[in-house]
Amino acid sequence: MSGLIALVTLVVPDYDRAIAFYCxxxxxxxxxxxxxxxxxxxxxxxxxxxxGTGLLLAEAADASQQAVVGNQTGGRVGFFLHTDDxxxxxxxxxxxxVRFHEPPRRxxxxxxxxxxxxxGNKWDLLQPAR
Numbered sequence: 005m006s007g008l009i010a011l012v013t014l015v016v017p018d019y020d021r022a023i024a025f026y027c028x029x030x031x032x033x034x035x036x037x038x039x040x041x042x043x044x045x046x047x048x049x050x051x052x053x054x055x056g057t058g059l060l061l062a063e064a065a066d067a068s069q070q071a072v073v074g075n076q077t078g079g080r081v082g083f084f085l086h087t088d089d090x091x092x093x094x095x096x097x098x099x100x101x102v103r104f105h106e107p108p109r110r111x112x113x114x115x116x117x118x119x120x121x122x123x124g125n126k127w128d129l130l131q132p133a134r
Contacts, residue, residue: 009057010058011058012059012083014059014060014061015062015064015069016063016064016073017063019037019061019063022047022123023047025123029101030085030100030121032050033049035048044062044065046060047061051085074124085128086130086131088131090129090130093129094129097119104120115131
């Protein structure tokens with residue numbers, strides 16, 4: 005088999021709050037927002053200019069799904085956002101109110117800082133080493 009991972013589901017408390025954060029604070033593109041017959045929506049976002057994996061934003065439908073919002077990876081960094089200009093994006097995210105857990109640091113694999121999305125999920129903002 006050959007292929008690619010097209011979407012990763014991220015359970016969120018509310019579609020519109022999630023769109024506002026990912027498309028507002030992080031500058032992602034809203035790829036699709038389709039109403040489904042059961043009252044749900046098919047909402048896909050991805051970094052602007054990106055053709056890679058997108059996020060399928062899935063509104064929590066019950067208490068068990070609500071319980072995992074913000075902790076879908078057990079407190080670990082679960083998402084990795086690559087950038088070609090770390091300083092530009094770090095500065096823009098911070099100005100938009102994105103909460104960073106640490107100052108930027110240089111590692112063998114690149115420049116990185118852990119941030120939190122609006123719901124508590126941990127992300128790496130990462131400019132890979134050349």
